[in-house]
Amino acid sequence: MLPLFDPNDSEAGMKLLEDLTSNAYQIQQQVLQQILATNAGTEYLMGFLSGQSDKQLFKKKVPVVSYEDVKPYIERIANGEPSEIISAQKITELLTSSGTSGGQPKMMPSTAEDLDRKTFFYNLLVPVLNKYVEDLDKGKGMYLLFIKPEITTPSGLMARPVLTSYYKSKNFTNRPFNRFNIYxxxxxxxxxxxxxxxxxxxxxxxxxxxxxxxxxxxxxxxxxxxxxxxxxxxxxxxxxxxxxxxxxxxxxxxxxxxxxxxxxxxxxxxxxxxxxxxxxxxxxxxxxxxxxxxxxxxxxxxxxxxxxxxxxxxxxxxxxxxxxxxTMYASSECYFGINFKPLSKPCDVSYTLIPSMAYFEFLPVQRNVGDQVVHCNGTVSDQNCLEEDQNDKLVDLVDVKLGQYYELVVTTFTGLYRYRVGDILMVTGFHNNAPQFRFVHRRNVVLSIDTDKTSEDDLLKAVTKAKLVLEPLGFLLTEYTSYADTSSIPGHYVLFWELKMKGKNINVEAELDGNIMEECCSTVEEWLDSIYRRCRKKDKSIGPLEIRVVKQGGFDALMDFCVCQGSSVNQYKTPRCIKSEEAIRILDSRVVARFFSQKTPSWEPFRMDIISE
Structure with a gap:
């Protein structure tokens, strides 16, 4: 399934990508057939397929699952039971997630062949970059790459972040020195x-x-x-x-x-x-x-x-x-897609899923707007239409629709079957027959005080609007996170902000204007969704939003804490919502100023600006 090619041969590399995307349907069918033929005898699939490898039976019988559903199987392997529980190929290590999006790090099975698949994926990036950027072979890359020490499970398997696995592998240390990996x-x-x-x-x-x-x-x-x-x-x-x-x-x-x-x-x-x-x-x-x-x-x-x-x-x-x-879209579970237009503006970045990496399915997403639901096709229905027969609505890779939202579901070569990755994607186009997706946000990463549900994407949009208030004054918002403070009644949203002046030696605290910062608080609230604003204005079940400005280095301390708790320096992403009391204390101890919204946000039952993309 992994054709050989020289990544320095840009013409051959681009031809391979054209073949992969042109034959997306056929390759996806081959991938699923190979996974089922290889793994039909595993304990997990036997429970649904009774040893058969029929693709239609797979779609009918094998359920869509989350990590909590497969966690017991992975833990059994970590504790010494054979790989055949989920994979006919030997599980050689367990890959840990960053642990900052949904709590504790997860462990994902990996095999020796999977490492070769990642190397193949990295090699595919080379001809794409060469197409848009000339003479990359005439110099080096200054890439800051890091590892994290491994954890040995009771079975002797290593558990480590996916990038640590790759950097410590022979695939990386014995890599051919093509133009893409001279550092x-x-x-x-x-x-x-x-x-x-x-x-x-x-x-x-x-x-x-x-x-x-x-x-x-x-x-x-x-x-x-x-x-x-x-x-x-x-x-x-x-x-x-x-x-x-x-x-x-x-x-x-x-x-x-x-x-x-x-x-x-x-x-x-x-x-x-x-x-x-x-x-x-x-x-x-x-x-x-x-x-x-x-x-x-x-x-x-x-x-x-x-x-x-x-x-x-x-x-x-x-x-x-x-x-x-x-350049790429990947996770601990699987490497997914490549940005075929690497010089595009960040807001226009889309990833083309490579059909040979895994078997991809998509769960249509219904988006909450106020008390109604906006479906991926733009129609509106009542709230009680949510969650109806979602398992029957899975869509294959080549059947997704332009402009619609989906949650990514993968079946991998390493023992994950119809696994919900937790990423929400929007279809932005097609390259030949392979769809292109914009990453929207992680599922269920939210702030909540009452009936409000604020996603990571919603928070980013609101904060981005508030930054516009600060930028003319020379401030840069370099980091932010949030938490739902329920220590008071009513509870309220707290945002921690770390600010920097464009003149780097200027004291930020001395330059802060209380009225401007209060306007930032109000702006964030105005751009949160209708449910939040209803709770603030009509129900009064949420108190005024608060911004706490931390001194320089406050978020470095948060990262150090997360790394000590098991996160990886290389994969660390500042959590946009924190729940750890210790993490909150770390930031609170570095607060230099606090500001509250002085206005009650406007509220209408339905606002189009909240759902426009």
């Missing part, structure tokens, strides 16, 4: 388990090799911006290392230290470079700092879709006009 970071710095030492060394290597850097990035926008903040804190020391040709003594990871020392030795002590970096970093503003420090950079590669979209203004500020490129 300024030596593998030993990426594989350093101390995230602070890893970050420092990767930035040091990136600065020393600045003239070779053609692209910069990380997996998520949040990780890249954390690196910029780290650079703000450590540029003096980094310049000292470049000037002397020696790495700081506190870098104690021997492999990491040796790898960086070799690069410093090759490039020799360089006072001119240190002076240049010092001059740029000590300026009054860091606007365009990426282009100043890495002048040959062609783009910033980070995921800026979904919850990462709120970082776009900050990335644009530091990038100074560099394109923001989101």
């Amino acid at each position: 300024t970071s030596p593998d030993d710095t990426i594989l350093c388990s101390d995230s602070k030492q890893s970050m420092y060394c990767q930035l040091l290597c990136g600065l020393v090799q600045r003239d070779e850097v053609l692209r910069v990035g990380a997996v998520f926008a949040s990780a890249f911006l954390r690196a910029i903040k780290f650079l703000e804190d450590y540029w003096n020391e980094l310049c000292s290392n470049i000037r002397s040709g020696h790495v700081s003594d506190w870098i104690t990871d021997l492999s990491c230290r040796n790898a960086v020392s070799e690069i410093l030795l090759l490039n020799k002590a360089n006072s001119d470079l240190a002076d240049l970096i010092e001059r740029e970093c000590s300026g009054s503003s860091w606007e365009g700092i990426i282009k100043k420090l890495w002048p040959r950079t062609k783009f910033i590669e980070v995921i800026v879709t979904g919850s990462m979209a709120q970082y776009i203004p900050t990335l644009e500020f530091f990038g100074g006009g560099l394109p923001l490129v989101s």
